[in-house]
Amino acid sequence: MGCSGWWLLWTACLGNSVLQHNAVRVTVRESSMEAIQGDSVVLPCSFFTMIPLSRLSIIWTLAPLSDPDSPSQVIVYDQGQVIESPAFTGRVGFTGVPWSADVILNDSRVSDSGIYRCVVSNPPEVGDPGIGELSLSVLAPPSLPVCLWEGDTEAGGSVTLSCAVAEGVPTPEMRWEKLEPEKISLPLNMESDMSGSIQMANISAQTSGIYRCSVSNVLGTQNCYINLSVWSPPDDSPGILQGVLLTLSMALVLLALLVLVLWLHRTGQERKMRSPREQEEEEECYNEIRYTPSLIKRSFV
Structure with missing residues (x-):
């Protein structure tokens, strides 16, 4: 191979090396993370670029565990503007743009669990955007059963x-x-x-x-x-029936005694309410002894 051939090969290798060097490189310091529901968590994403950051673009997406094939945007940084997804409004924010792509997620929820992707591009940087991924699991205590x-x-x-x-x-x-x-x-x-x-x-x-x-x-x-509470129906045995009949009989006897006592009490009250003269006449009536003389004639012969 002549000198011109070696020159072309060296030029191609150098160009390829430059292109690879100029592509945005993204690094995610943690591949998987855990958080407790309600806590805050920082999702790390750092990048390296050789181009000024005037046209820097950072996009965070989430593929939820419930539907991993349908990722959605979480937050975007595009040429100095920050746009939050409605589902994360007020809960997510960048910690150090444009120098860092880290974001903080506040008031974490179980629905925040899934695969997060950090995509960084910086035109006119050549090559594909840099991409980093991490998984987040938000733990929660049991709710009241x-x-x-x-x-x-x-x-x-x-x-x-x-x-x-x-x-x-x-x-x-x-x-x-x-x-x-x-x-x-x-x-x-x-x-x-x-x-x-x-x-x-x-x-x-x-x-x-x-x-x-x-x-x-x-x-x-x-x-x-x-x-x-288990309910048991009453037992219809003869012993229970006899007990019921005996109870009814005793109740009738007690009722009869009560009626007799009340009658005697009422009679005594009526006697007390009579006048003294009526009582004397009643006593004289009982004490009077009458004799009917009978004349017996006898004949003696």
Whole structure:
């Protein structure tokens, strides 16, 4: 190969090296991060460019865990202007533009979890924009669960106790227990990640008691309760019927005695209310003795 060939090869390599050197380089210092719901978190993104920053553009996007194929803009810096997404208005902001692409996210929410992408371009910088990615997980304690029951609470019936929690990251662990008269763990049928139930068949008076559903993760525990009362119908045995008849008989006897006492009391009151003359006449009437003389004639022969 002649000198001209070597010159062309060296020129191409130098041009390629210059192009690679002039492309914007983006560095993300953390590939994955965690935050607790309500806290603030800084999403890091630094870049390097050889061109003045008069036309710098920084775009942050989020691909949420609920829909990773539909990313949306979070915040944009374009030639000195900052534009916030309506979903993040008042909660997100750059910390050091134009020298840094870091953003701070305030009042973090579970819905903020997902893949964040930092895209930096600086025309007339050649090459593709620099891109950095990081994942954010926003943790949340369990919300207050809701306990419900349905079924027939008469002895011999069937009852279902259900428990559901609306929020919790990581997914809360659920547990059902009977607290009285002694604590007993109960088998749980998980209907989804956030709800579960227990079924009880052929219940009896011993089934009555206080039941507790507990949901917990690394950030805390929440509980809800159900006070279950099993109703037993009365026994129609002959002994109970005899007891009822005996009770009715005694009640009738007591009623008769009460009527007699009231009658005697009323009679005594009436006698006290008579005048002294009436009482004397009554006594004379009782004390008077009358004799009817009879003449007996006898003949003696």
